[in-house]
Amino acid sequence: MARTVVVAGATGLVGGHVARRLCAHAAWSRVVVVGRRPLGWSHPKLVERAAELTSFSAALADLPVTDAVCALGTTHKKAGSKEAFRAVDLDGVITFARAARAAGAERFVLVSAVGASASSPSHYSKVKGLAEDAVASVGFAELTVLRPSVLFGERSEARPLEAAAIRVGRWTGGLMVGPLAPYRGIEAEDVAAAAVGALLRPGSARRVWTYTELMAGREVA
Numbered sequence: 502m503a504r505t506v507v508v509a510g511a512t513g514l515v516g517g518h519v520a521r522r523l524c525a526h527a528a529w530s531r532v533v534v535v536g537r538r539p540l541g542w543s544h545p546k547l548v549e550r551a552a553e554l555t556s557f558s559a560a561l562a563d564l565p566v567t568d569a570v571c572a573l574g575t576t577h578k579k580a581g582s583k584e585a586f587r588a589v590d591l592d593g594v595i596t597f598a599r600a601a602r603a604a605g606a607e608r609f610v611l612v613s614a615v616g617a618s619a620s621s622p623s624h625y626s627k628v629k630g631l632a633e634d635a636v637a638s639v640g641f642a643e644l645t646v647l648r649p650s651v652l653f654g655e656r657s658e659a660r661p662l663e664a665a666a667i668r669v670g671r672w673t674g675g676l677m678v679g680p681l682a683p684y685r686g687i688e689a690e691d692v693a694a695a696a697v698g699a700l701l702r703p704g705s706a707r708r709v710w711t712y713t714e715l716m717a718g719r720e721v722a
């Protein structure tokens with residue numbers, strides 16, 4: 502059956518790789534991206550829909566979909582406040598998940614972060630955990646939560662602290678084994694390949710992938 506997938510966050514690092522990989526894969530005949538900015542590239546399978554965080558359902562109203570990937574996210578620094586961060590990483594994620602489910606999506610992949618937990622003392626991890634719990638309650642037949650640590654990849658914007666973490670992470674990654682493995686940095690490309698793999702492998706109502714499962718779950722075709 503021809504599948505249609507919708508991606509939120511496709512102008513971002515992980516989401517961009519996800520959208521390109523989905524366009525290149527034979528399993529999907531249509532790749533819908535929803536966002537506030539144009540992607541800046543095109544593909545015969547690609548459909549772009551302008552949408553703010555609050556208007557995802559209107560953007561998907563006439564487009565039945567089978568699958569969805571959420572790679573939305575910001576940082577406290579970029580957002581400017583805890584509330585603004587939460588508006589993207591929690592409220593925006595929930596709105597997108599509900600819109601995708603209403604449009605018919607049975608499978609959902611959420612790009613979250615290592616350490617996500619609704620009971621975490623860290624605001625970032627708590628918001629990520631709350632988002633995971635909220636998406637799990639939306640009612641997808643299959644939900645895969647990806648929990649990467651630091652993402653490696655080329656960004657157009659400067660993120661000096663992250664760049665330093667990436668340099669250290671690339672050097673020390675091989676030492677992070679056993680209980681430290683989930684905290685190993687990962688190429689954004691690999692997270693994207695895992696997102697595609699998660700949509701293609703039979704899943705469950707909620708499964709969580711950290712570094713080891715992300716690497717094993719990559720779709721390499």
Ligand SMILES: NC(=O)c1ccc[n+]([C@@H]2O[C@H](COP(=O)([O-])OP(=O)(O)OC[C@H]3O[C@@H](n4cnc5c(N)ncnc54)[C@H](OP(=O)(O)O)[C@@H]3O)[C@@H](O)[C@H]2O)c1
Pocket residue numbers: 509510511512513514515516536537538553554572573574575589612613614615649650651652653663689
């Ligand atoms: N960076 C890391 O090291 C890291 C580590 C672990 C987990 N993660 C998580 O992985 C996911 C993907 O990260 P990434 O680095 O690929 O993200 P990114 O490059 O910053 O892209 C984020 C996406 O979210 C959209 N977005 C952000 N704020 C928005 C707003 N106010 N309204 C509408 N859209 C908005 C962006 O759209 P615009 O292009 O329009 O801004 C973009 O498409 C995120 O959930 C992030 O928290 C990141």
